[in-house]
Amino acid sequence: MARNSALIVVFLLFVSGCASGPEIPYNRGVEQYGMGHVDRSREDYRQAIALHPADPRPKFNLAVIYQDQGKLDKAERLYREIIEQSPGFSPAWSNLASIMEKRGLTGEAQTLHLRAIKADGACATACQYGFFLLRQGRSEEAGRVFEKSLNTAPRCANGWFGLGLIAEAKGDKRGALRGYDRDTIYNPSDVEAYLREGNILISLGETRRAAWMLEKAAKLDPHGGDVNLRLGILFLESGELKKAEKALEKARKAGAPPGECDRELCRVYGKLGARAAGGAGK
Numbered sequence: 001m002a003r004n005s006a007l008i009v010v011f012l013l014f015v016s017g018c019a020s021g022p023e024i025p026y027n028r029g030v031e032q033y034g035m036g037h038v039d040r041s042r043e044d045y046r047q048a049i050a051l052h053p054a055d056p057r058p059k060f061n062l063a064v065i066y067q068d069q070g071k072l073d074k075a076e077r078l079y080r081e082i083i084e085q086s087p088g089f090s091p092a093w094s095n096l097a098s099i100m101e102k103r104g105l106t107g108e109a110q111t112l113h114l115r116a117i118k119a120d121g122a123c124a125t126a127c128q129y130g131f132f133l134l135r136q137g138r139s140e141e142a143g144r145v146f147e148k149s150l151n152t153a154p155r156c157a158n159g160w161f162g163l164g165l166i167a168e169a170k171g172d173k174r175g176a177l178r179g180y181d182r183d184t185i186y187n188p189s190d191v192e193a194y195l196r197e198g199n200i201l202i203s204l205g206e207t208r209r210a211a212w213m214l215e216k217a218a219k220l221d222p223h224g225g226d227v228n229l230r231l232g233i234l235f236l237e238s239g240e241l242k243k244a245e246k247a248l249e250k251a252r253k254a255g256a257p258p259g260e261c262d263r264e265l266c267r268v269y270g271k272l273g274a275r276a277a278g279g280a281g282k
Contacts, residue, residue: 025051026058038065056086064095072099090119094128106136123149123156130162139166157187164196173200191221198230207238218247225256229264236268241275244268 029044042065048058063078076099082092093116100109113129126149133142146162153159164179177200180193187193194217201210214231221227232247245268252261 026055029058029061033061033065041065054085056082056089056092060089060092060095063092067095067099072102075099088119090116090122090125093119094125097128097132101132101135123153123159127156127158127162130159134162134165139169142166155186157183157185157190160186161190161193164193168196168200173204176200189220191217191224191227194220195227195230198234202234207234210234211238218250222250223254225251225254227251228254229256229261232261232268233264236264236271241268241272245272 025044025047029041029048032038032044033041042062045058045062045065048055049062052058059078059082063075063082066072066075066078076096079092079096079099082089083096086092093112097109097112097116100106100112109132110129113132116125117129119125126145130142130145130149133139133145142162143166146159146166149156150159150163160179160182162179164176164183167173167175167179177197180197180200183193184190184197194213198210198213198217201207201213211231211234214227214234217227218224218231228247228251232244232251235241235244235247245265248261248265248268252258252265
């Protein structure tokens with residue numbers, strides 16, 4: 001239900017302003033990761049760690065790679081090294097908490113999240129704790145965390161997204177839309193928020209706005225099969241058959257369920273055929 005990787009993304013995309021000297025392996029690692037060259041990135045981070053063992057950034061980014069790959073023991077070791085050397089580096093506390101949560105150690109995970117908040121109190125850190133509370137079914141507590149964060153940082157996208165999730169779970173569709181809309185103002189690349197907005201708008205019968213949201217999501221995530229599938233069905237239902245055909249073909253190539261894609265494409269081809277026959281008979 002709730003996101004768990006906002007801090008990971010932020011720190012992987014951070015590039016030091018220094019472009020020479022010992023920063024080179026670290027910057028190169030960030031660049032390689034951004035291009036999808038994970039193995040090369042991993043080696044660059046190892047070089048950066050060897051050059052500057054006290055710098056938490058390459059250790060953190062390497063740990064994130066291990067965590068994404070399911071190598072939790074390796075990731076945990078690096079996070080623990082970081083918090084021992086740099087206890088104020090809050091993302092390491094937060095990501096270590098996510099590992100404990102994955103292992104079912106929710107009490108320890110909560111303690112680590114609170115330690116992360118103590119380290120810097122930033123909105124992004126607090127919101128990671130809010131999402132943790134949501135996953136534990138503690139929505140009232142989570143709401144207080146998000147609201148407190150937004151009181152000090154009104155432009156915190158994750159705080160608005162969290163409030164959107166809570167409103168959506170309560171059936172407050174307009175409240176959810178407000179939360180997701182604010183989220184996308186401050187984080188225009190949030191695919192999940194656009195997708196959630198689109199689905200809510202479809203349920204409210206506001207198909208034009210829904211299509212606009214889903215098209216934004218599809219542009220940001222062109223390889224997202226589910227987004228294109230939903231968009232194709234929406235275009236089909238609104239009679240925009242060529243757009244539907246294009247979206248559904250993209251969905252199939254992107255890995256959406258082929259049976260569902262083929263079923264909807266058959267509907268599109270049938271309607272296109274009927275339209276062509278009707279035009280020829282006039």
